[in-house]
Amino acid sequence: MERPKLPAVGDRRTDPTVFFDPGLFEEEQGKIFGRCWLFLAHESQLPNNGDFVTTAMGYEPIIVWRGRDGVIRAFINSCRHRGMKICRVDHGTAKVLSCPYHAWSFSAEGKLTGVPSRERYPESFDPNDWGLIPVPKLRNYHGFIFGSLAENGESFEDYLGEFKYYFDVIARRTEAGYDLLPGKQTWRMKVNWKLGAEQTSGDNYHAPYAHRSIAALGFLGDMKEFAKRGLENDFQVGERGHGLIVLGHPIPPNAPEGFEEYEHAVREDARRRLSPTQANLTTSGLILSVFPNLVFILYLGGMSLRYYQPVSTEETELIYWTLVDHGAPAWRRDMSRREVGRSYNALGIIDSDDAEMWMGCMQGLRGHYRRKFPLNYDLGRATVHRENERPGSIDSTPSEVGVFGFWERWQELMREPAEA
Amino acid sequence: MERPKLPAVGDRRTDPTVFFDPGLFEEEQGKIFGRCWLFLAHESQLPNNGDFVTTAMGYEPIIVWRGRDGVIRAFINSCRHRGMKICRVDHGTAKVLSCPYHAWSFSAEGKLTGVPSRERYPESFDPNDWGLIPVPKLRNYHGFIFGSLAENGESFEDYLGEFKYYFDVIARRTEAGYDLLPGKQTWRMKVNWKLGAEQTSGDNYHAPYAHRSIAALGFLGDMKEFAKRGLENDFQVGERGHGLIVLGHPIPPNAPEGFEEYEHAVREDARRRLSPTQANLTTSGLILSVFPNLVFILYLGGMSLRYYQPVSTEETELIYWTLVDHGAPAWRRDMSRREVGRSYNALGIIDSDDAEMWMGCMQGLRGHYRRKFPLNYDLGRATVHRENERPGSIDSTPSEVGVFGFWERWQELMREPAEA
Amino acid sequence: MERPKLPAVGDRRTDPTVFFDPGLFEEEQGKIFGRCWLFLAHESQLPNNGDFVTTAMGYEPIIVWRGRDGVIRAFINSCRHRGMKICRVDHGTAKVLSCPYHAWSFSAEGKLTGVPSRERYPESFDPNDWGLIPVPKLRNYHGFIFGSLAENGESFEDYLGEFKYYFDVIARRTEAGYDLLPGKQTWRMKVNWKLGAEQTSGDNYHAPYAHRSIAALGFLGDMKEFAKRGLENDFQVGERGHGLIVLGHPIPPNAPEGFEEYEHAVREDARRRLSPTQANLTTSGLILSVFPNLVFILYLGGMSLRYYQPVSTEETELIYWTLVDHGAPAWRRDMSRREVGRSYNALGIIDSDDAEMWMGCMQGLRGHYRRKFPLNYDLGRATVHRENERPGSIDSTPSEVGVFGFWERWQELMREPAEA
Amino acid sequence: MSVSFEVTQRFTDLLVREAWARDNSRFDEWVAFFDDELRYWAPSRLFLERGQENLGKAELFCHIDEDKPGFLLRIKRLTSGLTYTDEPPPRTRRLITNVLVLEADDSNAEVISYFMMFRSHPGHPDESIVGHRRDKWVRRGADWRIRERMIVIDQDKLTSYLGLL
Amino acid sequence: MSVSFEVTQRFTDLLVREAWARDNSRFDEWVAFFDDELRYWAPSRLFLERGQENLGKAELFCHIDEDKPGFLLRIKRLTSGLTYTDEPPPRTRRLITNVLVLEADDSNAEVISYFMMFRSHPGHPDESIVGHRRDKWVRRGADWRIRERMIVIDQDKLTSYLGLL
């Protein structure tokens, strides 16, 4: 199959074949998921030494493990002997994990500490060569643990670039940071991962239409009026493939007493860590994506975290968690948990609509004839690059500045030569 | 994988790899389904302005839609913005369809008539460039609506070629034409589409054997005697990949009173539109295939229409409908409907046998060693090219003239260079 | 996708990509399953003329059929006309099988004996050209029927090479040979076939760990002590990809009265056919693999036969049978049958553990980053080549001499040029 | 609810016996469950705007629509030993759940049941279908017979031959 | 066993009727099965060392966790005709089996039931989920109502939208 012609950067068109080509998908494993910084875990999941949690980076099964020295490390969850997954549970605590197959034992620091029948190995066999494979780069950014498989790649901060300004709004919302609540959801759906990723990167355009059923219930407020309100409270940003949508300061219907006070206090306190403009954003409605596949949604009291896990060209898993402010009162924590249960998951009244759209796009675009006609990302105008202190390509909403920003970054990475 | 060597035209052999090679399958999407005339709908499904019905051409989802001007058009059922299927029901009525994703609206004539936040699009954005993608060529042939994705391809009449002589026997059987009854069946089975298509193109050889269970019930009449009856009443035709099997004038067991009179009247009336030889065929037992994937079966009062929809090398959907003569009395319509329910569908006492054979061939031929041995299509002799007024390669039955005709046409198309 | 770099012979490393690359899998169909000797059936399944049993060689469906002349033959189970599987049952008896599709008939000797409408075939059609496709090479070795698709390949004895010494221990255990009991199990699992094959070729290392649950029940005896017992009673062999593990003479817990006497008599009697050293092995615990995919397990009274049937890179079928000594008393036969039911099948307390490991390896190794790190087969030392009369690479246990022997042979075959 | 548990029990038991007869290919026993005035049918389904689907629509395509003679004809075919979809005999399993008696008196009853039918046959993957049946029972002397069985399949696409009949 | 067959029959019948109402999108009828003090929830599941999974764990992620107002809000959405996951109407089938009354008195009951739910909708493959429900029923006058439904899904990965509610 011919490789789809990647459009020139900036022309706001994409070839539909990007969702279907199996060769591109394999390339993405190396060029996107092998090079980018990916979310692995939140510190609150690993309070004690020996705690571990399992996750994945593309096809790689990962174990994130707090060592006996308190240091958090991440490893490929695969025995160095013959490859068995050494850990088969979602989370737990252990100082040492023994591989089920032949019982090679690995310490929480990744060392190979036990080899049955050790005496029958040749002298050339050095256990130091056969420890767990570490995720080569790791960054704990205010509790959010990111990893990268690109040994010589850029730092997490360089990877965020100027988008760090916005990421800090979420990451540093409170001094105490977050708790990631127990439990998660894995939702497997028949879509290419990029249909999800492009949308959350900056598609606010669809909200009143795809989500018309909840708009009719009054959940989306005056969303159609956003554009008129200017750049102050409602805007979108695209920067290096990362994206942000800011949706004013909506008050949830039937918000519990104390909600506005609570949020106000958060906003005030944030000024101790952030600029006033940033601090003001901490309690906005926020949809923030870190390229390529991580999404935060903070909206109507819910604080949702998810990522897109590619399975094949036509299959993707979404992994969902709930965030709460560490130290928040029980009612505020519960408010986030319930809102995530209501809106942001396979049974959610918001996300189920989105999945329906992505699946419909897969079908609409599959045909070879259809693929000759490019997709359109023209929406948005008057994009400003840096507005006052605010960095990135900024536009009022709705705009496809963030969506196309995702594609520009994707193209940039896919054009790089494959690793030697 | 090496591309199977396509055999020389005329040697009546086929390489089994044609049923398994994924590369060939992808090529077929362009060279067969992207170039041939495919059945889309029957006019009787769209009596009123605004009526639409959805179908598919290979991988392309299609909407056939009667405009407010009464003209029937066909479009790729995919929004021009980001590709969402704009229509998700089997049929309905609408003057305008609004895309579920971001609500771009398209009129029944395919125009982009509504774009939310239109004011935020750049000046260069011209809605006229972003209407629904039309199926470039369309032909309503006596109620049967065919389409082709080959903009510069031949006309429908040229595509039929001399086979039009036979197609008219069915298409013009009555002055009033057909009704396609409501409802359909989709049967997904684990076979390559060509195993079905080759068979219906002219395999009458299998009938007494694969269908021995209904032969034993007396449903196939004196089929074994066919060959002896000469070319007058029982014969087969292959022409440009299209195929026809003519099976005398069998009378259904327990035919309702009036059946013979009814058919007689049809035959007589047909002379007003067709030659006497053609008219005589209108009430014969007929299995008629239009290359590559459309099949009519008119037999024992049942009037069945189906096509083979390729899904992958090893998966195919058969879509079934019932035809009746427009204006026929209720008992005659019901006779067709019941016979189709009994014989021509996944639960049918005829078609279920056929599927069992096709699935068995898939298994029998899958091995790499088996594939070194070609398939045999030697059956048939004394083929005449044009017999009296009757065009095409004609043979008495059983013969593989039509089956191998299918393969010759397939090879011809597959040998053409891919589109630029 | 780049073809994995096959490691140099002898360096005891393997590239994990061998379990995932679809191109390699297709190559294996020709280079491994198209060239090696594969087990087809046991003579005891075909006691009478006309008896047949169906099986498979890679993707090829096979029928093994005892002719009216008493000769056992094997054919591709696919009609020469258009490929239909002519036989659709697991076993039966017939002098002639008629193809379901168009009733070409084939005799038990593979001749095309009946062609409906024969008179309509051209003169050039010679039924002698269209008989069933024979498996070109067949060998009935003391009741075990093997076949090879490599017309000009080596003989079965050359294929075994020096490993024949060990194969005879099983094949010639008793004068009367075996009965293969009625019934079988097909277990389809999500693993590459080589994860199973490498293990049974000589991985005794995993037993106390992967099977710790039955070790705790006392079923594995003093397995951890094996290595200390020297080469006499416990050892492993690798030779031309075939493998053997010898596990002393364990007595089953709760062995029925008479068991030791019975085995003793077998051992004594075996000296009439085998050397004393060989004869002594007949009643050892034995795990014997014939490259590429056949495995015998004789252990604790159970006599199990199985092979690995590749389905795709990530799917394999295991086919299981029970063997018993022909002429053994009922209690001894039942002992084997029950032990196979308890241990060696999808519900077995041994094999279910193994499958869990193989599936875990598939997941552990799938990622592109993980695949950069080779698998380790260093275990074992002091390998002797030929020890007294015993041929092959011999090591005490545990050792990976047999496991890596499997890989060396696999590499050797995969490096040969594809057939013209 | 107007129907006694006893009545529900009676029809549950009849449906379980009927499935057992059919799954064991005891066709004589099975046929005895059906009345001479039988209609045995399965309407085709479409995805349409809410409220538009009408399974009773005139002239609707049916996967099967047989009266008693047609029903017997099909059974004759199935028991002939000549039918390739049914030789060697497939393994079928009709799991019956959710028995709901909509109405019942001494001589008539209308009974819903849900099903999951499973079928295994060599030559293709195992299949299952899910749906419900609406059976109209009529009393003939001491026995209850099915006078109308409407089978409503929930799947969008049919697979394989199925053991619908 | 302390529970009479009659009681098991009663709740079996109620559960079958409830499923029939829901599968037919008769929401008015369906809502009437649920009490005003409702909790309707489905805890998320993990694979953990034996004995570590705790579905009652505080703050556990739930696929859904609604009280009566939230439940009604969702139904309002489903019946609005505006919801793309439910237009055109999907075909759902809730096969209910293994009804087990854990305890029951005149005013309260706790009832286990197993389910296999099937769903077909255009645009994606057919889906099914398997699991069990633990329902707490309460008597309100002549009627029994569900005051708490805990839905425990056995699948590891959810597919599609499901008809959980």
Place this chain on the structure above:
Amino acid sequence: MSVSFEVTQRFTDLLVREAWARDNSRFDEWVAFFDDELRYWAPSRLFLERGQENLGKAELFCHIDEDKPGFLLRIKRLTSGLTYTDEPPPRTRRLITNVLVLEADDSNAEVISYFMMFRSHPGHPDESIVGHRRDKWVRRGADWRIRERMIVIDQDKLTSYLGLL
């Protein structure tokens, strides 16, 4: 029909309780359903010409064929915490339908039931198997026990480890 609804109810209830005990890994409770004279077996199946399959054939390959000691041995293994197929604990669900009492008197009964078993475990796709059981029950004092369970699987190919036992 010679068997009263009460009897059918009794065995339905027993089977549901038995499945509930097993699905919750309450092995002590589960073992109590089985008699000391137990045979617990699952014959292998073949596709053969009509009438040729014989599940009672001598020496037939069985997926499992245990007496009580063998049965207890397996349970000992499953409860040891050392078994990788069962650690972390898989999620299993045994949907039981079509309970049919073939014969029953005061001390013995033969009962058919259909099943769909579901299993989810990390490391492989979810599995299900379909088939029926033929149980021979015997009365021991106040209790009924299963003396013979024959499990007949309809699938052609087994997948994964299954929770057959």
